Amino acid sequence: MFTILPIKGYIDQIDGFFCDGIHAGLKPNGNNDLGFIYSDKPCTVGAIFTENRFQAAPLKHFLQYGEDFKTNFVLINSKNANALTGKKGIANINTLFSQLDFGLVNPIMSSTGVIGNPLPIEKIVAGAKRFDLTSKNGENLSRAIMTTDAYPKTCMYEVKLEDGSSFKIGAVAKGAGMINPNLATMLCFICTDAAAPYSDIMEALKVNSETTFNAISVDGDTSTNDTVMVLANGNSKAYDKEAFLEVLRLVMFDMAMLMVADGEGAKKVAAFEVINAVSNEQAMIAAKALSNSLLVKTALFGEDPNFGRIASTIGASRIDCDDEKLVISYNDVVVFNKGEICFDATIEAKAADVLKKDKYKIICDIGLGEGKFTAYGCDLGYKYVEINADYRS
Amino acid sequence: MFTILPIKGYIDQIDGFFCDGIHAGLKPNGNNDLGFIYSDKPCTVGAIFTENRFQAAPLKHFLQYGEDFKTNFVLINSKNANALTGKKGIANINTLFSQLDFGLVNPIMSSTGVIGNPLPIEKIVAGAKRFDLTSKNGENLSRAIMTTDAYPKTCMYEVKLEDGSSFKIGAVAKGAGMINPNLATMLCFICTDAAAPYSDIMEALKVNSETTFNAISVDGDTSTNDTVMVLANGNSKAYDKEAFLEVLRLVMFDMAMLMVADGEGAKKVAAFEVINAVSNEQAMIAAKALSNSLLVKTALFGEDPNFGRIASTIGASRIDCDDEKLVISYNDVVVFNKGEICFDATIEAKAADVLKKDKYKIICDIGLGEGKFTAYGCDLGYKYVEINADYRS
CATH class of the missing domain: 3.60.70.12 (L-amino peptidase D-ALA esterase/amidase)
Known part of the structure; x- marks a missing residue:
């Protein structure tokens, strides 16, 4: 001990x-x-x-x-x-x-x-x-x-x-x-x-x-x-x-x-928890794809619960997945549930509230296995561009 | 005919x-x-x-x-x-x-x-x-x-x-x-x-x-x-x-x-020509890595001939490469020549002139084979963030 x-x-x-x-x-x-x-x-x-x-x-x-x-x-x-x-x-x-x-x-x-x-x-x-x-x-x-x-x-x-x-x-x-x-x-x-x-x-x-x-x-x-x-x-x-x-x-x-x-200009930290993927390896691929996606990062910056970008990025990572099995949540707010669109104005408002926080989880339940991985990313806004357009000077 | x-x-x-x-x-x-x-x-x-x-x-x-x-x-x-x-x-x-x-x-x-x-x-x-x-x-x-x-x-x-x-x-x-x-x-x-x-x-x-x-x-x-x-x-x-x-x-x-x-907010198109890689496959990996790199894209936006980011991105793509063989040019301006830093104020000014154009080539001669591939990318600036922070509305 x-x-x-x-x-x-x-x-x-x-x-x-x-x-x-x-x-x-x-x-x-x-x-x-x-x-x-x-x-x-x-x-x-x-x-x-x-x-x-x-x-x-x-x-x-x-x-x-x-x-x-x-x-x-x-x-x-x-x-x-x-x-x-x-x-x-x-x-x-x-x-x-x-x-x-x-x-x-x-x-x-x-x-x-x-x-x-x-x-x-x-x-x-x-x-x-x-x-x-x-x-x-x-x-x-x-x-x-x-x-x-x-x-x-x-x-x-x-x-x-x-x-x-x-x-x-x-x-x-x-x-x-x-x-x-x-x-x-x-x-x-x-x-x-x-x-x-x-x-x-x-x-x-x-x-x-x-x-x-x-x-x-x-x-x-x-x-x-x-x-x-x-x-x-x-x-x-x-x-x-x-x-x-x-x-x-x-x-x-x-x-x-x-x-x-402290990501350059970042205000938010998101934990991308990919769970129930076919393998830990596949969960890692999807989680890292999410934390690296520019479209996801700019949506976080805009505090926009645009879950379509989350789903699309998982699909683009080429891991095994099926929209009839996928569940996406912002903290405990479910925004996509196994092919059913459950994103009405109430849910959207709740999800937007989560994105106003400094830290939150985006949980992607692939529903096909037991693999899991959590990657951590930040938002990307104007400040990132400002810092990097001419870093040398 | x-x-x-x-x-x-x-x-x-x-x-x-x-x-x-x-x-x-x-x-x-x-x-x-x-x-x-x-x-x-x-x-x-x-x-x-x-x-x-x-x-x-x-x-x-x-x-x-x-x-x-x-x-x-x-x-x-x-x-x-x-x-x-x-x-x-x-x-x-x-x-x-x-x-x-x-x-x-x-x-x-x-x-x-x-x-x-x-x-x-x-x-x-x-x-x-x-x-x-x-x-x-x-x-x-x-x-x-x-x-x-x-x-x-x-x-x-x-x-x-x-x-x-x-x-x-x-x-x-x-x-x-x-x-x-x-x-x-x-x-x-x-x-x-x-x-x-x-x-x-x-x-x-x-x-x-x-x-x-x-x-x-x-x-x-x-x-x-x-x-x-x-x-x-x-x-x-x-x-x-x-x-x-x-x-x-x-x-x-x-x-x-x-x-x-027409990349969202883009003003520049860069052709990333990777030549003399070990294989066409490796050339493609490096060329696509360059066209996708946020650090490269923001440097293009800033018209900053920061060739270190070009080299670093090639290295990060994990293709076979050796800095004693690598040559990097902006159009015909050589900025890095086989481990020799040839980036004085004159060269920097010439390279910066290339980056002021709307279209240009960034040529990376890996010096290890005959593989080649050209990828096309654009700069990334404030406008991209503006467009994507809240695309849905």
């Missing part, structure tokens, strides 16, 4: 972890753009990366260390993704770390921002030399990694085990646009003082990603830099695999929900 | 075809909403339909006739898709035709509009009774089938064969939103007086759809009602299979290009 308690604060609450963020001159507006995570003891590190075929230079640099290595330092910049930068992109990371005299053990870089520009290493080195490795300023770090994010994304938990020992775990993340099934332009750094072994970290990341980060969508795009990383320094000595898997799922789900709620 | 000449006018130019459109009270604004195509001789008819699993009632009704039947009448309404209407939806079509005393042979219905509302058969019957089957008013018909279309979509060709005989072929179509690889909410009626056999019609439709209607995208959605139909009344007696296949490809391409250029 174990107990998981949410606690306040940033990852700097965790024994042995230090962090901060500064303005190094990458963002023109003076906001923080460079941050670090430092551990007083080298950490076991596990990460999962984007499935985009053009992995950015920092990802390739990380993978050069091989499996199950230890690190004490992660350097993170925004405004420049160091992606599509060829071999030079990796060489720039090595050059940069060679100029930092921090007693670094296998230092890791992580980047987010515009693709296809050379990394401004002079600015980054000059900035990093101003770091105080004894800082505990999670707030500054969380702001340094933001791009189009409207707010910083963090969470913290303490896990008490049956023997009275405990460990802490928390995350700092960024991600608002380009968020998609199969990761997205999102960076998520999860720190813990649990003595978690590499194999458990990787197992937990893989198992949990399907129902957390891979279940959310803002705009269906997948970036070159997506990273979810776990750093475990073992300072607490406490560890329990079951508890670790469970709390890591919570942390990943929290971060995923914060990202989808 | 044969000659294909574009000619002026609507499908009413074709011998034996009559058409018109009226306001029957379906659209609240008084615009045309009901039209017909009538032939003085029953036509050989071939059609391809949506791949959406929820085929609308008119499609199911058509399919009840079996293969290779003849018809002399197509009734088309807008504002109501008669989709997700269960068995009642098909029964309503039969009821409706039973009340029309036109000497109909296997009459066909085609519908577009909102999904999930019962067909208003009284209004449609009352409207259809006002039809004059000797009308030749293609303009009225073209307006009757519009939904969010900004303009009517038609084309006409005359084909002169080597023996001096000739036939005409033309089309009327609608489609602006929900346009997507694998058809979309689009209706396209192609009429000809060529003596085309059913097997050739079906072959031509299937072969040509891949590079025409299935190569365009407005928003990645696929509707319940998509239809491309060929009606051949044989009045001209002239026929040549090679000429027919070629001119049908032209007609389908014309209609597809008019649709993508």
Whole structure:
């Protein structure tokens, strides 16, 4: 048995972890753009990366260390993704770390921002030399990694085990646009003082990603830099695999929900629950199709209970379905019931009320089996277009 | 040998075809909403339909006739898709035709509009009774089938064969939103007086759809009602299979290009040419991913030569690719060349000039094989959101 308690604060609450963020001159507006995570003891590190075929230079640099290595330092910049930068992109990371005299053990870089520009290493080195490795300023770090994010994304938990020992775990993340099934332009750094072994970290990341980060969508795009990383320094000595898997799922789900709620310009979060599909796989296909559909997203933005778009999107996903079996509900308001149109003015008004909320469920009962999957999406409005029409400037 | 000449006018130019459109009270604004195509001789008819699993009632009704039947009448309404209407939806079509005393042979219905509302058969019957089957008013018909279309979509060709005989072929179509690889909410009626056999019609439709209607995208959605139909009344007696296949490809391409250029709120048409991929299949996957990407579409809207989004989308499509081989160009302006960033201020200005045009190519040379495919997409701006946030009202 174990107990998981949410606690306040940033990852700097965790024994042995230090962090901060500064303005190094990458963002023109003076906001923080460079941050670090430092551990007083080298950490076991596990990460999962984007499935985009053009992995950015920092990802390739990380993978050069091989499996199950230890690190004490992660350097993170925004405004420049160091992606599509060829071999030079990796060489720039090595050059940069060679100029930092921090007693670094296998230092890791992580980047987010515009693709296809050379990394401004002079600015980054000059900035990093101003770091105080004894800082505990999670707030500054969380702001340094933001791009189009409207707010910083963090969470913290303490896990008490049956023997009275405990460990802490928390995350700092960024991600608002380009968020998609199969990761997205999102960076998520999860720190813990649990003595978690590499194999458990990787197992937990893989198992949990399907129902957390891979279940959310803002705009269906997948970036070159997506990273979810776990750093475990073992300072607490406490560890329990079951508890670790469970709390890591919570942390990943929290971060995923914060990202989808911050979908560029988004005001609404919809949980698309597809149930009773022929298989879980088919339920997932339909649920992700719903969370990615532009017509569905714009209807949510318009608070319009246009259930025809929901049904059409399920049909367009090509899963096994039959309109004589399909039931569609907005929360508990049934709008389509097995081929019967039950959408009179009363029902429409009730459904419209559901869509006025910030969060709601759209439940699609396929009626053909027991497969289920929930995907999370947001609305898409004018603000998304405004943000993305000229993101670079 | 044969000659294909574009000619002026609507499908009413074709011998034996009559058409018109009226306001029957379906659209609240008084615009045309009901039209017909009538032939003085029953036509050989071939059609391809949506791949959406929820085929609308008119499609199911058509399919009840079996293969290779003849018809002399197509009734088309807008504002109501008669989709997700269960068995009642098909029964309503039969009821409706039973009340029309036109000497109909296997009459066909085609519908577009909102999904999930019962067909208003009284209004449609009352409207259809006002039809004059000797009308030749293609303009009225073209307006009757519009939904969010900004303009009517038609084309006409005359084909002169080597023996001096000739036939005409033309089309009327609608489609602006929900346009997507694998058809979309689009209706396209192609009429000809060529003596085309059913097997050739079906072959031509299937072969040509891949590079025409299935190569365009407005928003990645696929509707319940998509239809491309060929009606051949044989009045001209002239026929040549090679000429027919070629001119049908032209007609389908014309209609597809008019649709993508009319993507809801769209101002730009981009041809995404993916070349030198490992296979044609992979080229198609990447080209369609580009034409569907929201991040690419919003960058086109912003006239922003953000080639990183192009590259990232190719990578996200999971085709075989390597940034050391990839070359990206906007028309003839190379912006990324095999891992070398060649995007200085001069190049950026030239690329931005290309994006100011109404039409341009974005060429992605994968550099790994000989596969190629061109997909056509449009930009996405505020207007798309405005149109779709509350389409029903």
